[in-house]
Amino acid sequence: MAENHLIAHIPGVQGGEPVISGTRTPVRTVAVLYHCTYPGNRAEVQRALAHLTPEQIDAALAYYADSRAEIDAHIERHKRAFEELVHVG
Numbered sequence: 001m002a003e004n005h006l007i008a009h010i011p012g013v014q015g016g017e018p019v020i021s022g023t024r025t026p027v028r029t030v031a032v033l034y035h036c037t038y039p040g041n042r043a044e045v046q047r048a049l050a051h052l053t054p055e056q057i058d059a060a061l062a063y064y065a066d067s068r069a070e071i072d073a074h075i076e077r078h079k080r081a082f083e084e085l086v087h088v089g
Contacts, residue, residue, distance in 0.1 A: 022068035
């Protein structure tokens with residue numbers, strides 16, 4: 001996997017998950033929006049995450065393509081946590 005200056009792992013930010021550099025937006029958020037919420041529609045992802053540049057979105061999607069297992073594990077962990085929260089309430 002090529003290093004990308006637009007993606008960072010910062011201890012204490014999003015639990016150390018990869019985020020868009022200079023933001024707290026996790027790569028997982030971009031991946032879920034692009035692959036699930038707005039399948040294949042970069043324009044909708046851009047609209048939903050208007051604080052990100054197209055280059056940042058592309059970098060997140062490239063990171064996801066190169067590190068799918070890592071990001072899918074983060075997605076699944078957050079999904080389980082949400083389901084547990086909903087069932088407790």
